[in-house]
Amino acid sequence: MKSYAVFLRGVNVGGITIKMAELKEALKSRPFSGVKTLLASGNVVLSSGLPAAGVEKEFESCLREAFGYEAWVVVLAAERVGELVAACPYSPDDTSTHTYITLGSDSDVLAELYDAGSAMEGAGLIRLGSEALTWIAPAGGTLDSPFSKLSSKPRYKAYTTTRNLRTMVKVRDAAATL
Incomplete structure (x- = not known):
């Protein structure tokens, strides 16, 4: 048995609501x-x-069958989540910025996103590996930040999902208890 972290794309936003208790069931x-x-x-x-x-494959199939939507997830080994958190050079507790990790299920699409965003001033975009990159946005200005707008384009929707670094720390810690 191996421990994994699964990150769902686009749930509890845009009209797709899934209660976590129902998902667990x-x-x-x-x-x-x-x-x-x-x-x-x-x-x-x-x-x-x-x-x-x-x-x-099993997780996405379950989401489609149980909740009736075209589901996409990113699956990482639990130890890889820990490595990504450790590799992130930004603090999860900086009050002036928010730190994010964008995860990708397709390394080529994530590389394309990285290339498109690397020239954006202030994003602090750093590649953490073939499946992740990190970036920062001003506190209170995430949705208006240029990289956030770029990464939310339909081209990347089925392949990426973004989490706050504090969330990634919680996922790492929870996975360590399995």
Whole structure:
């Protein structure tokens, strides 16, 4: 059994509402154990004998069947979440900025997003690996930041999801208890 973190894309925004208790119940029929949901933004930690690609396939299938929407998730081994948090050079507690980690299920699409955003002033865009990059936005100005607007374009919707660094720390800590 291996521990994973699963990050859902686009839940509890844009009309797709999933209660985490209902998600946890739906996942009982899948080859997962130790399922824990965190926050209401679609963060799950679990154990499975499946490889990451198998977890992704089962999880997305469950979301489609149980909640009736075209679901996309990013699945990372629990230890990789810890490595990404450790590699992020920004503080989760800076009061003047918010730190984000954008996760991608397709390394080529994430590289394209990185290339498109790397010239943006003030984004502090840093590649953390083939599946993640980090960036900052002014406190209170995330949605208006140029990189946030770029990363929310339809081109990237099915392949990326973004979490605040504080959320990633919580996911890392929860995954460590599996």
